[in-house]
Amino acid sequence: MGCSNKEVHETVEVFSVEVFTDTPNHEGLYVKTGYKKVNSITYFEKSNNLERTRLSILEDYFDMDGKFIESIIAYSELDRNLLTPGLEKPKENKKKMNEPITILAPAMKEDQPGEPKKLTEAESEQVRKHILEFTQTLND
Numbered sequence: 001m002g003c004s005n006k007e008v009h010e011t012v013e014v015f016s017v018e019v020f021t022d023t024p025n026h027e028g029l030y031v032k033t034g035y036k037k038v039n040s041i042t043y044f045e046k047s048n049n050l051e052r053t054r055l056s057i058l059e060d061y062f063d064m065d066g067k068f069i070e071s072i073i074a075y076s077e078l079d080r081n082l083l084t085p086g087l088e089k090p091k092e093n094k095k096k097m098n099e100p101i102t103i104l105a106p107a108m109k110e111d112q113p114g115e116p117k118k119l120t121e122a123e124s125e126q127v128r129k130h131i132l133e134f135t136q137t138l139n140d
Contacts, residue, residue, distance in 0.1 A: 005048060012040070013038070055076045058073055058101050105117070
């Protein structure tokens with residue numbers, strides 16, 4: 001039996017960030033359309049010949065006046081075999097919701113780009129469980 005060096009990183013984040021148009025206007029500028037509140041879990045694992053990435057996200061979208069638009073639950077994963085690169089197939093799943101679903105994300109303040117909120121261990125675990133509850137509904 002060989003030894004396995006396994007490196008695991010998981011990051012739970014809560015933040016708000018501005019949202020811009022997908023395409024530039026006639027002046028070549030992207031126009032701010034509002035903001036979104038985000039709860040996310042980024043999981044990365046690396047062992048001898050494998051890199052595994054999992055991303056679970058909850059996003060609440062708001063217009064420029066702070067009026068709720070929609071929410072999105074998204075999950076993606078990618079397992080990359082380092083011995084046979086290029087053969088991986090990412091898995092992605094996404095669902096829209098008609099009510100806000102994020103927790104603990106700060107409201108966007110005018111002209112202040114979103115900074116991740118510092119979470120306590122208890123808050124981090126609360127957000128983690130909350131995100132996983134929603135992403136599990138993607139398989140229903």
